[in-house]
Structure formats: structure tokens, C-alpha cells
Amino acid sequence: DRFFASFALAPNAGTIYLRAEEAGNEKFFSLPANGGEVRPVLKAEQGAFTNLVIPQKASSTLLLANWESAVNPGELFRIDPVHKKKIRLTSFNRERAEAIDWQPLEHFWFTSKGGGQIHNMVALPPNFDRNKKYPLLVLIHGGPHSMWRDQFFLRWNYHLLASPGYVVLLTNYTGSTGFGEKFAQDIQFDPFGRCSREINQAADEAIPRFPFIDAARQAAAGASYGGHLANWLQATTTRYRCLVSHAGLINLESQWGTSDTIYLRELNNGGPVWEQGQVWREQNPIRRAKDFRTPILLTVGENDFRVPLNQTLENWSVLQRLRIPSRLIVFPEENHWIQKGENSRFFYQELLVWLGKYLAH
Numbered sequence: 001d002r003f004f005a006s007f008a009l010a011p012n013a014g015t016i017y018l019r020a021e022e023a024g025n026e027k028f029f030s031l032p033a034n035g036g037e038v039r040p041v042l043k044a045e046q047g048a049f050t051n052l053v054i055p056q057k058a059s060s061t062l063l064l065a066n067w068e069s070a071v072n073p074g075e076l077f078r079i080d081p082v083h084k085k086k087i088r089l090t091s092f093n094r095e096r097a098e099a100i101d102w103q104p105l106e107h108f109w110f111t112s113k114g115g116g117q118i119h120n121m122v123a124l125p126p127n128f129d130r131n132k133k134y135p136l137l138v139l140i141h142g143g144p145h146s147m148w149r150d151q152f153f154l155r156w157n158y159h160l161l162a163s164p165g166y167v168v169l170l171t172n173y174t175g176s177t178g179f180g181e182k183f184a185q186d187i188q189f190d191p192f193g194r195c196s197r198e199i200n201q202a203a204d205e206a207i208p209r210f211p212f213i214d215a216a217r218q219a220a221a222g223a224s225y226g227g228h229l230a231n232w233l234q235a236t237t238t239r240y241r242c243l244v245s246h247a248g249l250i251n252l253e254s255q256w257g258t259s260d261t262i263y264l265r266e267l268n269n270g271g272p273v274w275e276q277g278q279v280w281r282e283q284n285p286i287r288r289a290k291d292f293r294t295p296i297l298l299t300v301g302e303n304d305f306r307v308p309l310n311q312t313l314e315n316w317s318v319l320q321r322l323r324i325p326s327r328l329i330v331f332p333e334e335n336h337w338i339q340k341g342e343n344s345r346f347f348y349q350e351l352l353v354w355l356g357k358y359l360a361h
Helices: 094-098 158-162 181-185 193-209 225-236 252-258 263-269 278-282 285-291 309-322 341-359
Strands: 004-009 015-022 025-032 048-053 063-069 072-080 085-088 106-111 117-123 134-140 167-172 213-223 242-246 296-301 326-331
Touching: 004 048, 015 048, 048 072, 072 094, 106 193, 117 158, 117 193, 134 158, 134 193, 134 225, 134 341, 158 167, 158 341, 167 193, 193 213, 193 225, 213 225, 213 341, 225 242, 225 285, 242 341, 252 263, 252 278, 252 309, 263 278, 285 309, 296 309, 296 341, 309 326, 326 341
Parallel strands: 025 048, 134 167, 134 213, 213 242, 242 296, 296 326
Antiparallel strands: 004 015, 015 025, 048 063, 063 072, 072 085, 106 117, 117 167
């Protein structure tokens, strides 16, 4: 019952190969085309496969795909399902990747106070020394129906965020994919409460587990749904020295009326906004603005239709009214994602300056 992203048929059409999420990784599985047991194609403890292709005119089944991890930018591999191994075909990024001081992600699990098994990964900074103390950056994924995965990408690059000397914590809270259908659906009718508690508990679990984390210096950041949750943390806790919210909603009601996604919000919130069900009344960050305290950086693309500009401007107005230390950055050319190279560079510069201001000492 895992979410699968792509599939392809073997040349004889007898076997289906598919790529599916599994606890922070993306793996290959196979099953008979006429139905039957799903089996892993090879043992994969690290990284993510993407872009599966099976040439239909090959003399035997030939699986080609990209593979990457947080410390291995994507390359092309051949997957041998008989001997259960992957064979590297390209090395475009290998020399540069090997020159970077980074380490593979560390995984851990904990049992949430709600009884769920919660998966986490940790990225360590360069020049890492287990005898030193490092600030903790709690990074919150969007979706919510997505998953932090062991993958290399530009947006929220784990090691780039860790580079000033931070430990980065990645939690696959309830609602994440890659852990079964029920786990993904359990966020329904409780969009912010349960997962925010799990995010905070993940930090509480990580601190004694990794003694090199400085419990006195914590920050949290997220984009899209992760931005929603950063704003919810603003309303519900003061444990973080600062927050970062990119494309995050502040007002459930005005978000419903201006976003390009309406139906799913009604589904998760238990009905339309005018019925004023419990979620609309009790899990709307702006209704808790009197509790806002934490310095926060707000960023948004002016052409964002998923979480439109009005959400960030409403948040900014509240923060200014309450005189909470804050900074607003609007990218006029960007949409829900910051895609242009120089804009991305500027985003990281400003984000790291913001974190450094509050986590330095």
C-alpha cells in the first residue's frame, strides 16, 4: 500500500516493475502482470531511484534508471534484477561530489505519543565533530502527502542548510507518504495538531539520541504545507529561537477562497468553510495570533497560486502589528517554488543570515 511513482512492463509483458516510496527511500519492486506478490527488486538501504525505463526491444529485461542520494547527485544506473545489484553507467557528478565534506543521512525511528512509528533522518554539517555542540534546524516537508527522502535536490538541500554548522532534522510526520495508506490518511480532520506535536517530539527524541545537538539553539523552517506548520508552531510553541515560512498559509478561511486547491481542504477539514467545523475554528493560525512570539522570516513567490501572496501579506501584517521581529521577501517572478538560479542563491543567503542571527550563540 505504498505510493508508487512510475512503472514499466518487462518486454515479455509478464512482469511489472515499479518505483515506490518506502521510509525515506525510493525503491524498485516487481509483481506478476496477472497479479500476485509484490517483491523488492534489490536491497536498497540508501537513496532514491527515479525515471525508470525498460527498453522493449532488448533481448532480455533491462532496467535503466537514475539513482541519487543526499550525498550522491543523480547518475544513470542499470539495475540487474537477477543478481540484485545496480551498475553505474555515468559519473557526471562523481568527482565534485567526492570533494564535498558531507556524510550520508542517519535514520532513526520513535514512537509518537499518539502511538505511531515516526521515521526521521539527520543531516550533519561539514567538519563534523561529535564532541562539539551544534544548533538544530528542524526542517518540515510540504504536502502534507509527500516524504522526506534520501535524495539530492536544490530546494531545501539538506547539506547546504547544514553547511554553517547545523544539524538538520527531517521528520516524516503523520500524513507522509511511504508508510502506508492509513498513515497518510490519519492527518484527516487534524491538519496541524498531530503532526506539529510529532515534529516537536522528534526534536525532543533527537537531542538525547545525538549528544552533539545543542538543545538551547533550535530553529524550524518549512515551505508550502511545511510553511503552514511553521506558522502553526508560531501559534503553539516558543521553543524555537526563530522560524522560516516559505509559501505558508496563515488564514485557513482566506486560503480556501484564493488557492487553486479547494476540494482537498474541505475533505481534510471536515466540510466547507461556512459550516465552521472544529478544524476551521480551532486550527487556523491567525485566530491564535495573540500567542505569536517567535522571530520569523517570510518568503513567497508573487505568482504562487497554490498558497497565494495574500497569505504571506496577512501574516506580515499580523507580525508588524504585534511588533514581532520579522522579515518579508517577495520574489516577483517566482511561483510556488523558487526556480531561477540567482533567486535561489539569494534565498539561501537570506535564510542562512536569518538563522545565523538567532542560532549563533
